[in-house]
Amino acid sequence: MFILANLLQALAAVLNIILTMYMWIVIARAVISWVNPDPYNPIVRFLYSATEPVLYRLRRAVPVFAKGIDFSPIIVFVAIIFLKQFLVQSLYEMARSLRYMG
Numbered sequence: 001m002f003i004l005a006n007l008l009q010a011l012a013a014v015l016n017i018i019l020t021m022y023m024w025i026v027i028a029r030a031v032i033s034w035v036n037p038d039p040y041n042p043i044v045r046f047l048y049s050a051t052e053p054v055l056y057r058l059r060r061a062v063p064v065f066a067k068g069i070d071f072s073p074i075i076v077f078v079a080i081i082f083l084k085q086f087l088v089q090s091l092y093e094m095a096r097s098l099r100y101m102g
Helices: 002-032 042-061 072-101
Strands: none
Touching: 002 042, 002 072, 042 072
């Protein structure tokens, strides 16, 4: 059982890193949206291509409120925090229980 426990723990760690990296990408995208970035800059193009599929779907589902403020990055940020607290911690707990079971 320790092999499955190690697998779940490694999966939780990798998922935590991926979610943290994506959270920072969304934050960077929100910050550059406050200025007029050069659309041909490779960093700006990466941030847009990494976040636009998720943000576009949310913008279609959630209407824009109060003077055109885009709440989709905030919703993605909250969803990432939820996934980190629920899914990642659940995987760590499952790995811990499997380790002590066997």
